[in-house]
Amino acid sequence: MAFTIAEPCIATKDTACVNVCPVDCIHLRKDEDGFSSTFQLYIDPDTCIDCGACVPECPVTAIFPNEDVPENWREYIDKNADWYKMSREDFDAKWAAQEAAVYVAKEAAGELKEEGTVEGFDAANYGL
Ligand code: SF4
Numbered sequence: 001m002a003f004t005i006a007e008p009c010i011a012t013k014d015t016a017c018v019n020v021c022p023v024d025c026i027h028l029r030k031d032e033d034g035f036s037s038t039f040q041l042y043i044d045p046d047t048c049i050d051c052g053a054c055v056p057e058c059p060v061t062a063i064f065p066n067e068d069v070p071e072n073w074r075e076y077i078d079k080n081a082d083w084y085k086m087s088r089e090d091f092d093a094k095w096a097a098q099e100a101a102v103y104v105a106k107e108a109a110g111e112l113k114e115e116g117t118v119e120g121f122d123a124a125n126y127g128l
C-alpha cells in the first residue's frame with residue numbers, strides 16, 4: 001500500500017507535503033532538476049511507509065491512501081508509480097497531455113497558484 005497525489009496538486013504544487021515526509025519519497029523537491037517544468041508532485045509507492053503525515057499539510061486535499069483515492073482519480077495511482085520507473089520522456093508521453101488539460105482548465109478558472117506555474121508551458125504544444 002502507499003499514498004498517492006491526485007489531481008488537486010496540479011496548479012498548486014506548493015511542496016508543503018515534502019518537508020514532513022520522514023522517508024523523502026515525495027518528488028520533485030524544489031531543489032531538484034526539472035521541478036519548474038513538472039505539473040505536480042508524486043509519491044514513490046515503494047518507499048512510502050503509509051504514515052499519513054503528508055495528508056494534513058496539503059492545502060488542496062490532493063493526497064490519499066491508495067484505497068481511498070476517489071474513483072475519477074484512480075489513474076493517479078499508476079501515474080505516481082510511473083514517475084519513479086519511467087524516463088521523463090516516456091512519462092510525459094503517457095501523462096503530460098492529461099496534466100496539461102487539467103492545468104489549462106484551472107488556469108482558466110483562476111485557480112493557478114504562483115508556485116504551481118509550469119515554466120515554459122505552451123498550451124498549443126498539447127493541442128489546447
Ligand atoms: S504517507 Fe508518510 S511516507 Fe508516505 S508520502 Fe506521506 S509522509 Fe511520506
Ligand code: SF4
Pocket residue numbers: 005008009010012013014015016017018041057058059060061062063
Ligand atoms: S501539499 Fe498538496 S498541493 Fe502541495 S505539493 Fe503536496 S500534494 Fe501538491
